[in-house]
Amino acid sequence: MKIADLITWFEEWANPSWQESWDNCGWQIEPGVLQEQARILVCLTPTLAVMQEAIAYRATGIPVNLIFAHHPLIFSPPKSLRSGDPIAEMARLAFTHNIGIYSAHTNFDQVQDGTADVLAQILELEQVFPIVTTQPGLGYGRVGNLQPSMSLGELMATIQTKLAPPNLIYSPTVDLEQKIDRVAVLGGSGASFISAVVKTGAQVYLTSDCKFHQFQESRDRGLILIDAGHFATERPACDRLTQKFQSLKIEWVQLSQQDEDFRSFYQ
Structure with missing residues (x-):
């Protein structure tokens, strides 16, 4: 299934128009992958660790070309993109390695x-x-x-x-x-x-x-x-989304192993 067809299928189920006014669902970065066969890494949050995971898969011969995330990469329009900024680095790596980033947030919640x-x-x-x-x-x-x-x-x-x-x-x-x-x-x-x-x-x-x-x-x-x-209350839905993508007979889809909770508890 091509990425364009996958996104059409998904948006018929969870239309981005249903998102809240403050949200930013849909394409975060689309580097020209719409007509490629979908090879998807599903995650809760699109971070540099997840991007590096996708790039590592490409190095092993699995040409991952889409990070499908629940949380948006971009909530508010950045005023600049500078070296060392996480969003700028994600954008650089996305275009360099031809990996799109798509978000389904409050539309997917409903x-x-x-x-x-x-x-x-x-x-x-x-x-x-x-x-x-x-x-x-x-x-x-x-x-x-x-x-x-x-x-x-x-x-x-x-x-x-x-x-x-x-x-x-x-x-x-x-x-x-x-x-x-x-x-x-x-x-x-x-x-x-x-x-x-x-x-x-x-x-x-x-x-x-x-x-x-x-x-x-x-x-x-x-x-x-x-x-x-x-993390614990939303990560299971990412797992379910991976299973739904797998049922579509997509060439390759995997749940990210580099998703982060961002919290640790000292015992």
């Missing part, structure tokens, strides 16, 4: 098998619906039921096992034996949706990048907030 939907599937939630509906069949986050219900402690252990976050932060509770029936999930930075989650009747909200007072707000509103980290 769709079936997108970031939130994959989290709901991992936790085996049932009767799932969006936290916030954006248009028919689309929306941010997912809310669903656990059948059978489980204790909060069991849910935390399940999240730890299935997402493997380096750390779990959660609202203070005196009862890890509390039965949980309804859970809300949203990969990445989801604390701004706390009010919407409360309205769904969810008892637990799994997301990331939550601040001190957002934990306070959740506690005061009777919602158990669990922060599993940005």
Whole structure:
């Protein structure tokens, strides 16, 4: 499948026009690869480490020509491109090695098998619906039921096992034996949706990048907030996207092994 055909297929599923006004989905760098057979490296964040990984594959005879990322490389238009600047270096390497960079961000968050939907599937939630509906069949986050219900402690252990976050932060509770029936999930930075989650009747909200007072707000509103980290809550969707690309019989596609969490926890 040519890269142009792949992008057409993807955008019929997750149209870039659905992105938020502040976002920058779609082509970040297109160095003239549209008519080439797609050989894709999928990643969460397009970094120099991922670009070097793509270049290393090319050196072994696998001519990777597309980095397909969730996070955009460019959020705001740069005012200059200078030596030593990461975006400038990514652009230089992309054109030098003929590797495109494409981003699917808030458009991918909303769709079936997108970031939130994959989290709901991992936790085996049932009767799932969006936290916030954006248009028919689309929306941010997912809310669903656990059948059978489980204790909060069991849910935390399940999240730890299935997402493997380096750390779990959660609202203070005196009862890890509390039965949980309804859970809300949203990969990445989801604390701004706390009010919407409360309205769904969810008892637990799994997301990331939550601040001190957002934990306070959740506690005061009777919602158990669990922060599993940005990487752990969004990386599974990249894995699922790789599997979907593989089902298209693309010549070569691989999930990046150089994605970075950008956080470490001192033990």
